[in-house]
Amino acid sequence: MTERIAAELVRDYLRWHRSVGGAPVRADEGVRALLRDLSRRMAERSTPWPAPGYLAHMTGDTPVAVTLAYLCALLYNPNNIAPETSPVTTELEYEVADDLCRLVGHAPGSGWAHLCSGAHAAGYEALWIARNLTALAPAAARHPAGRDLLADVSPARLANLPVPSVLDLVERLAARGALHEVRRLRAPAGNAALLVGRTAHYAWAKAADLLGFAEDRVEQVGVDRHHRMDLTDLRARVERLIAAGRPIAAVVVTVGTTAEGAVDDLAGVLRIRTACERRFGAGFPVHVDAAYGGYFRTVLDVEDTDARPLKPEVAAALQALPHADSVTVDPHKCGQAPYPAGALVVRDRRALAVVATRDGCFGEPRPDGGLPFAPYTLEGARPGAAAAAVWAAHRLGGLHTGGYGRLLAGCLGTARHLHQAFTAPLGSVAPGPTSAYAPDLAILNLNPGAPGTGDPRAWSARLRESGLWVSAARADTIRLCVMKPLDARGRDRVEQSLRQAFERP
C-alpha cells in the first residue's frame, strides 16, 4: 500500500506538470542508477531509529505516512514565504500554527506560531523579540511620540517594564504611527542581561553571541541536583538587576534539557516574575525552550494503569506553558515529523511588531484577518513541504490524550521502568549501572558504575554489538533517550545489555 501511494503521488504530480504545460519530465536509466545507488547507501548505513534498542538520539521513527505527505508537497516545491508561492501549504501552516497554539495552551486567535528550521532558529527569534521588547520603553521615553505615555515611570522601572505594559506600549506607538521610529532609538544590543540555566542547550551561547549580548551580561543561573534551574539563584539575580535598573532581555527556561530531559520549574519562575511586578513594578520576558518537552502537554490528562505518567512538578511546568511569552517546540523531535520542522509559539501576537520588517510585508493577509508570515519570521524561504508533513503528523497522530498523549506516556513509562530497574541512591557503590533519580521526561541518565567507567566510545561500541544504541551526556553518563515505548520484553533486553556490558566487561 505504501509503495502504491508513493507512486500515485508521483503520478498526480506528473499529470499536473503536463497540464500546466511543463517540459517533458526526464527520468532515464542514468537517473535510476544514481538513485538506486543513493538508496543502497542510505539503507546500508543509516542510523537505525526504528530499532527497538535505539535510544541514542532525540529522533524518532517518523511514520512513513508523514514522510509521504512531505513528498506529496515537495513535488510541487512550495515556499511558505508568501501564499502566492504556496497556496495550499500556507493554509496547512495556518492549521498547524493553530494546532501548536492549542498545544501550548493559547487561543489561536491571540497567540501566533510558525514553523522554522529548528530550535536554533526558534531560539534566535524568541530572543530577538524579547530583547527588542525590553529595549522599547527606554527608547519610547526618549521619543516625542512616546514620552507622554511613560511620564510617570522612573528610569529604573523603564529598564524592566512588565511585558503586558510593553505590549500596550507597542499598540499605542503603532496607533500613533511611531513604532518604527521608536524602535530605531533602542540602546545597543549588548546592554541587556540574558539569564539561562547552566544546563540549557549550547545553542543559547550561539544565540547570545549572535544577538550581540556582551559576554558579561549573559548570566548562567545555577542548577540543582536534578539539573533544574535553581530558583533561589534566579530570584537573587533578577532582583539585583531590577534594583540596579539594568534591563533583563529574557529569562530562558528549559522544559526538557537535551542531556537529562530535566524540566525547570516554570511555574516557580513565573511566580518570581509576578512577585517582582507586585513589589517593584518590574518584569521580564520569559521564553521556554520546550523543543523536546512541548508535545508532552498531550500527556497531562492521560490516565496510566499503574501510575501518573508525569511527576507533579513536571505537570505543573507543562501546565504553566501558556503563561510564558514564547515557547520553542520542535515537531521534528517528539512531533513525529521529519527534519526540518521546528516551531516558535508566541503568546501575544502584538509582540511581533517589534521585529517586523516594514518593507517586507507582501502577500495577502489570511481570510480571518491573521498575519502573513514573512514580515515576522527570522527566516525567509521556508519549505511548504514541512508544513504538509507536520499537518499530516498531527492529523494522523492525534494531537490529544488518545494520540500523541498515549504514545508519549508510553515513552515516559519505559523510562520510568528502566529507572526502577537500576535505581540506587546517588553515591552508592554498585557493580553496574545505577539511576540516581527518576527522569522528568523520557530521558534517563545512568551512572555506569565503578567497573564500567572508561572511554564512552569503548562502552557504546560494546553496547551496540548487543543491539543497544546509547549516547554519553557527559563522559561518565549513559544517556537513554526513549523515543518509542518498549514493552516488558524490550525493556528487559535493554536492561540485560546494560548489565552484561558493565557488570561483566
Add this chain to the structure above:
Amino acid sequence: MTERIAAELVRDYLRWHRSVGGAPVRADEGVRALLRDLSRRMAERSTPWPAPGYLAHMTGDTPVAVTLAYLCALLYNPNNIAPETSPVTTELEYEVADDLCRLVGHAPGSGWAHLCSGAHAAGYEALWIARNLTALAPAAARHPAGRDLLADVSPARLANLPVPSVLDLVERLAARGALHEVRRLRAPAGNAALLVGRTAHYAWAKAADLLGFAEDRVEQVGVDRHHRMDLTDLRARVERLIAAGRPIAAVVVTVGTTAEGAVDDLAGVLRIRTACERRFGAGFPVHVDAAYGGYFRTVLDVEDTDARPLKPEVAAALQALPHADSVTVDPHKCGQAPYPAGALVVRDRRALAVVATRDGCFGEPRPDGGLPFAPYTLEGARPGAAAAAVWAAHRLGGLHTGGYGRLLAGCLGTARHLHQAFTAPLGSVAPGPTSAYAPDLAILNLNPGAPGTGDPRAWSARLRESGLWVSAARADTIRLCVMKPLDARGRDRVEQSLRQAFERP
C-alpha cells in the same frame, strides 16, 4: 519510470525498516485517503512553476529526479548536525560543500561551505562572522595574550585591521589558547558600521536588527540608475569611517538583486578595499549576497551563438567572487534544488573560529582533517535530505559550462531577447511596455507605459488570463524572472501577452 523509481525507493526503505527491527509500518485506507486528498489539493492549486509563461518568482521547475533524491534520503530522516545521525548525507554534504567552494572559485581545502535553510540564515551567519572578525583586534589589544601581537598598531587602525591580518591574529590567539577569552572582550555589537546597497534584499534590515547594529550604524549606500551600488558613495563612506577610527563590520555586495537582478561592481569594491589597505593600512570584510547570482559563474566560459551571454561588467563581478570573504548562494534558487537549500561559502576557514561554539564540538572530524559542521553553523539540526537533493542536482545537472552553464545562459538569452523586443530609452513615451536597460542577469524590469499603469493586481490578473505570470518589483514595474529558457515561440507569446494587456487594455 519516475513512478517506478519512487516505489523502489519506498520499498528499499520498508525493507531496511524491517531489517533493523522496526515496528510494522502502517499505511491503511485512512492514510491513503488523507494523502490522496492532499495530493488533489496540491495539484489543483499549486503555483505553476513549470508553465512556459511562469515568470513571476525566483523558483524553477525542480527536476523530479532531484525531488526523488530528496525523498530517498528523507525516508531515513538524517540530521546533518553530526555524522552519527547522518552517516551518508553528511558525506554528501561534504561533496556538495566542495562543489560550492569550486563554484565560487575556492580550493575546497581552504574554503568552507555548508547548506542552510536559505539566504536569510546564510546572511545572518556571514554577518555574524564578519562582525566578530572586525571586533577581534580591538579586543586582543586589551588582553594580555594578544597585546604584544598588536603593539605597533594604532587604535584607529585596530578598528579596521585588514581581514588577512585578523585571520593571522585568529590563528595566533588560537595557538596560545586565548581565542575564546579574547572573543569575550569584544565591544557591544551595536558599535560597528554595516554598509549595504539601497536595493539590497530586505533581509539585511532583519539581519542588522537581529545582530544588534545600532540603526544609525547601518549605512545605506546609494545606487546608480542600473540599481548597482554607487562606488563613489561607498568609497566616501568607507574612507570617512576609517579616518574616524570607527569599525566597519562588513560591506555587503549584491550579485543579483531580487527585484532587478542587478549585479554590483564587486571588483570595484575590492579595488576600494585594496586601496584602503595600501593608503591607510585598514580594510573591511566583504560579503557577497549571490543567493540568486552565484550559479551564473558556470556561464563564464559559455560561448553563445549570437552574443556573449554576460555583460563584461557582470562577468567581472562573477570572476571576483573568490576574493570576497564570504558568499551566499542558494541551491534552491538557480541550483535546481527544492526548498530548503541555501548555502554559505567562506573563503578562509580560519574565520569560523570567531563564531565557533566551544562546547558544541561533537562528532568525528572528516577523514581528510576537515571540520565538523555543528560547532560552526548558525543552525543546529539540518535536513540531510537537502544535501542529498543538492548533491543529485549537481551530479545530474553538471556544475560546469555544459550543464548549469548552458541552462543559465539560455535564461540570460531569453531575458536579453525580451529586452530587445521592448527596448526604449528611459523616459521615452511608448504606447506599451518598455525596457530601459539590458538586464544584468535573467530578470527584466519593464515600464508598463502610460496607458498600462494602475493597480498591479489588476494588470497581473489580466496577464494571468493570457497565460503569463509576472510580479511587480515596485508599483510601476513589470518584473519578469526567467528561470527557464524560452524558445522563439515562447518569447513571442510573452511579448504578445504583454502588448495586448497594456497597449489595448
